[in-house]
Amino acid sequence: MPETAVLSIDIGSTYTKGGLFFVEDGRLRPGRRASFPTTTDDLRRGFAAVRAALAADEKASGAPVYFSSSARGGLKIAAIGLTPDLTLSIARMAACSAGGKIVRAFSYRLTEEEIAELETLAPDIVLFTGGTDGGSEKTNLHNARLLAASRLNAVILYAGNRKIRSEVLSLLADKEAVAADNIMPDVGVVAIEPARDVIRRIFLEKIVDGKGLADVVREVGTLPKPTPLAVYDLVGAIPAACPGWDDFAVIDMGGATTDFYSYTESFRGGDAVLLKGIREPVLKRTVEGDLGLRVSVEALWTSEKPWFEERLRIDGLDADGFAAYIRSVASRIEAMPATPIEESYDALLAGACVRAAARRHAGTSTRIYSPQGAFRVQKGKDLTRVGRLIGSGGYLSRLRDGRVLAQACADAVDTEERLLLPEKPLLYADAGYLFPLLGNLVAAFPEAAPRAAVAQLLKLESTR
Amino acid sequence: MNIILGVIGSDCHSVGNKILEAFFSENGFHVINLGVMVSQDEFIDAAIESDAKAILVSSLYGHGEIDCEGLRQKCIERGLEDIILYAGGNLVVGKSPLEAVERKFKALGFDRVFGPNVDLHEAADMLRADIAAKEAHA
Numbered sequence: 001m002p003e004t005a006v007l008s009i010d011i012g013s014t015y016t017k018g019g020l021f022f023v024e025d026g027r028l029r030p031g032r033r034a035s036f037p038t039t040t041d042d043l044r045r046g047f048a049a050v051r052a053a054l055a056a057d058e059k060a061s062g063a064p065v066y067f068s069s070s071a072r073g074g075l076k077i078a079a080i081g082l083t084p085d086l087t088l089s090i091a092r093m094a095a096c097s098a099g100g101k102i103v104r105a106f107s108y109r110l111t112e113e114e115i116a117e118l119e120t121l122a123p124d125i126v127l128f129t130g131g132t133d134g135g136s137e138k139t140n141l142h143n144a145r146l147l148a149a150s151r152l153n154a155v156i157l158y159a160g161n162r163k164i165r166s167e168v169l170s171l172l173a174d175k176e177a178v179a180a181d182n183i184m185p186d187v188g189v190v191a192i193e194p195a196r197d198v199i200r201r202i203f204l205e206k207i208v209d210g211k212g213l214a215d216v217v218r219e220v221g222t223l224p225k226p227t228p229l230a231v232y233d234l235v236g237a238i239p240a241a242c243p244g245w246d247d248f249a250v251i252d253m254g255g256a257t258t259d260f261y262s263y264t265e266s267f268r269g270g271d272a273v274l275l276k277g278i279r280e281p282v283l284k285r286t287v288e289g290d291l292g293l294r295v296s297v298e299a300l301w302t303s304e305k306p307w308f309e310e311r312l313r314i315d316g317l318d319a320d321g322f323a324a325y326i327r328s329v330a331s332r333i334e335a336m337p338a339t340p341i342e343e344s345y346d347a348l349l350a351g352a353c354v355r356a357a358a359r360r361h362a363g364t365s366t367r368i369y370s371p372q373g374a375f376r377v378q379k380g381k382d383l384t385r386v387g388r389l390i391g392s393g394g395y396l397s398r399l400r401d402g403r404v405l406a407q408a409c410a411d412a413v414d415t416e417e418r419l420l421l422p423e424k425p426l427l428y429a430d431a432g433y434l435f436p437l438l439g440n441l442v443a444a445f446p447e448a449a450p451r452a453a454v455a456q457l458l459k460l461e462s463t464r
Numbered sequence: 465m466n467i468i469l470g471v472i473g474s475d476c477h478s479v480g481n482k483i484l485e486a487f488f489s490e491n492g493f494h495v496i497n498l499g500v501m502v503s504q505d506e507f508i509d510a511a512i513e514s515d516a517k518a519i520l521v522s523s524l525y526g527h528g529e530i531d532c533e534g535l536r537q538k539c540i541e542r543g544l545e546d547i548i549l550y551a552g553g554n555l556v557v558g559k560s561p562l563e564a565v566e567r568k569f570k571a572l573g574f575d576r577v578f579g580p581n582v583d584l585h586e587a588a589d590m591l592r593a594d595i596a597a598k599e600a601h602a
Contacts, residue, residue, distance in 0.1 A: 083509040108543075134494075135466060135514035187468075187496045187510040274476075274501055368501070370474035371525050377501065 005031070005059050006444070008437040009050055010227055011038055011069040011213075014255065014333055016046040019437045020054045020063070021452070028445055028452040030432055032057050043069070044212040065220040066440040069213065070227035075100040075203050078123040078154070081107050082130035082139055087160065089278055090183045091129045094159070094192035096285045098199035099226035100125065101257070110143045115150045124206050125199060126154045128168075131161030133185045140164060144171040155202050159183045159195040178202070190278055200229065228252075228259055228285065230439025231392070234453055235261045236283050237442045241450040248388040249361075249422065250435065251354055251408065253396050255294035255333045258353045259287045260361040266381045273365070273376045280381040286361045291353040293346065293395055297330045304352045311348055317341070322348070350395050351407040358383075358408035358421055366417045378420070384410070386422035390457060392430035402427035402460035424462075431458035465595065466516040468507055470498035471553075473531030477524040480553065484522065484584075491588045504535050508542050517595045518548035521574075526557035529568060536573025546602065548594050552578035552587075 006028075009018035016038045020031035034053035039046040047067070054060055077100040081088025084107045095102050103121050106114055118126070126147065130140045140160050147156060148171050156177040158168050165179050181194040203226050208214050217223060225233075231252055238245045247264040266280040290299045301308065301323070312319050318341075325345045329335040337343040363380025391397065391405050399405065410421035434453055441449040467488065471481050478500050485497040496510055507519050519539075523531060532551060539547050551574045555565050566577040575594060578587060 083512050085505070086509050086513050130513070132466075132496075132514045135516075136512060137515065184513065187498070187514055274499075276501070276503075276506070368474055370476055370501075371527075372476045375474075375476065375501070 005057075005063040006441060007051065007054050007060060007063050007065045008440040009047060009065065009067040010230070010436040010440070011043055011047060011067065011224070012227065013070055014038060016043075016050050017433075017437070018050040018054050019434065020057055020060050021441065022059065023445075023448070026448055028438070028441065028448045030434060030452065030456065032060075040211070042212040044215055047216050064222070066222055066444065067216070067220065068225040068227045068230040068436060068440050069207055074226060074228065075125060075199070075206065076103045076121070076123040077101065077125045077127055077199070078103055078118055078121060079105040080110070080126060080128045080130065080143060081105070082136055082160075083107060085277055086187065087129045087131065087184050090190055090192060091127050091159075093190070093281065093284070094183050094195045095127055095199065096287055097192060097232060097281070097283070098196045099203065099229035099232065100199060101287055101289060109139050110146050112146070115146050119151050123154045125202055126152065126156045127195065127199070128156055128158045129160040129183050131182075132187055133162045133182050135161055137161060137164050140168060141171070144168045148172050148175060155206070157195065157198055157202065188278065190281065192281070200226075225440060227436050228287065230442070231259070231435050232261060232283070232285050232439070233442045234435055234439035234450060235263055237446055238450040238454060239263060241447040242454045245388065245454065247385045248390065249383065249386045249408075249425075250390045250392055251357060251396060251405070252435065253350065253353050253357075253391070253393040254292055255394075256292040256296055257287055257289050258291040258357040259285060260357045261285045262361060262381065262383055262386060264381075264383060264386050267378060268382055268385070272374065273378055276377055276379050280363075284361070284381060286357070288353075288357050288360060291356055293349055293353065294329055294333050294335065297326050297349060300349065300352055300356075301326050304356060307352060307355070308348065311351070315344065315348070317344060317348070321345075346395070347404055350404045354391075354396075354404055355407035359419055363420045364417060365420055380420070382420040383422050384420050386425050388428060389422055389425040390428045390430055392433065392435045394433070397430045397433040399429040399460055402462035405460065406462055427460040427462045428457040429460055430456075432456045465492070466494045466496060466514045467591070468496050468498065468510050468514070468516045468519045469522075470502035470507060470520075471500040471522045471524065472502055472504070472507070473523065473525075473527055474501055475523055475525040475527070475531075476500045477522075480524065481522060484520065487584050488588065493588075493591075504538055507535070508539055508544060511539075511544055511547055512542065516547070517598065518550060518591060520550045520552070522553045523551065523555055524553045526554060528553065528555035529572070532569065532572055532574070546598055548591070548598065549574045550576045550578065550587075550591070552582060554580055
């Protein structure tokens with residue numbers, strides 16, 4: 001019998017959300033939805049509640065279940081590289097694109113103090129890189145010895161100079177250590193896929209270990225994905241399935257973090273433009289642990305204060321009231337705005353997250369005057385061709401106009417040094433908040449899942 | 465044997481750079497070519513990651529002295545105490561005799577200095593000998 005429906009469930013840090021999808025003529029049609037507070041002590045209960053609510057539809061009986069989990073706030077990764085601008089920056093990219101969260105990054109030779117810090121942070125994975133293949137050896141061997149002597153319980157993933165891989169692994173023999181191909185085999189060459197795959201596998205082993213998730217896996221017969229990876233895979237599948245979707249970005253904002261995904265060629269080239277540093281990948285994810293509407297709101301207020309003060313003045317809002325609102329929601333993840341004023345405060349906070357996340361994701365272009373004429377030097381990723389920008393997550397998926405998302409866009413001025421932000425993209429809301437759920441279905445429905453995601457987008461008026 | 469190659473500063477002359485890359489590659493070196501408009505830190509980052517034995521700095525536009533100033537100190541500060549530094553090209557404005565240019569750049573910490581008409585085979589031989597001497601010393 002051909003399958004007629006599938007279930008997709010996302011175990012988030014606050015809510016477990018699910019959706020039923022009907023499979024019709026190779027398309028996915030969204031059906032019933034359900035959500036339940038995540039039962040962090042035993043994830044099975046929340047999962048079962050959502051599954052039961054979805055299965056109340058008789059067509060859902062026997063439907064396969066796909067699921068993702070961001071429980072425990074995602075996978076904690078500490079990144080080690082040799083130089084900050086080369087291997088360490090690539091290690092960050094690899095960790096983010098595998099759905100991880102970087103808790104700390106180290107370069108050069110580790111010190112005893114840094115090892116102590118690592119032990120305190122207790123990451124799930126230490127992504128240990130450095131050196132080109134056949135390149136630097138001494139620093140890695142030094143770092144391997146310190147890691148070996150530490151009290152760390154993390155999985156150590158070695159993805160540095162391949163020539164000394166077996167030496168590094170034998171130094172780490174008493175640790176849980178694995179290896180992947182070098183993330184930078186030659187200077188400036190980015191090769192993050194092998195390390196990414198291993199991080200995914202480690203995620204499964206780690207996350208399935210505890211909190212009842214192993215039982216969920218046994219029950220449904222499929223393995224979970226990290227939630228950010230589900231969105232990452234969906235973003236990566238859209239261009240092939242949806243004509244015209246070649247350059248776009250997705251901002252997924254939650255209570256604690258803001259994720260920015262871009263799909264666009266990193267460097268456009270041209271006669272008088274030069275790329276410096278690493279050429280970033282076409283599909284890139286960054287995650288900002290200090291940008292969020294609730295948990296990280298006080299850090300946000302501090303880091304973006306001048307912008308907030310200007311906006312409060314322009315919008316005619318009371319700064320003291322805003323500060324009080326920030327204090328009151330910081331400790332309450334579920335807090336919802338109660339008045340129109342509080343709604344405008346939330347819009348301001350959301351705008352600040354969107355703005356900062358976009359600015360950190362985007363590269364820069366600087367004008368340089370040389371004896372051979374004026375040039376532009378680009379560093380990082382060019383987002384100027386991003387023609388569509390999608391807001392996802394609890395808050396952004398409910399947007400009804402484009403003002404908040406427009407904060408991700410460039411101011412229309414050509415300056416000596418400018419950020420390579422999207423210029424005038426069309427703005428959309430993930431109106432059904434379906435991105436994580438459809439991300440779980442990408443492997444099973446490589447064309448239908450991205451098409452269903454794009455079909456339900458709500459186009460927003462892009463007034464600023 | 466890894467060596468780093470690049471044109472320093474705001475200099476965009478790329479033809480000589482390509483010739484040097486091809487020549488040294490054909491002569492047994494693994495060339496990491498950073499291209500044009502390379503900063504001091506980019507040279508040093510690349511040398512650290514690849515454990516390069518030498519950095520070959522080109523400058524064609526006359527500002528070489530200012531661009532190269534401090535490179536040796538920076539190498540030492542960042543842990544490359546033993547790196548071999550070569551400079552070559554039209555290193556200064558005007559028609560200074562090569563000996564004067566050489567004095568200037570050796571004072572900046574470069575091991576060898578080459579004018580625009582250098583015989584590349586000779587330069588490659590010198591580089592091999594210099595690297596061998598460093599390794600024997602280490």
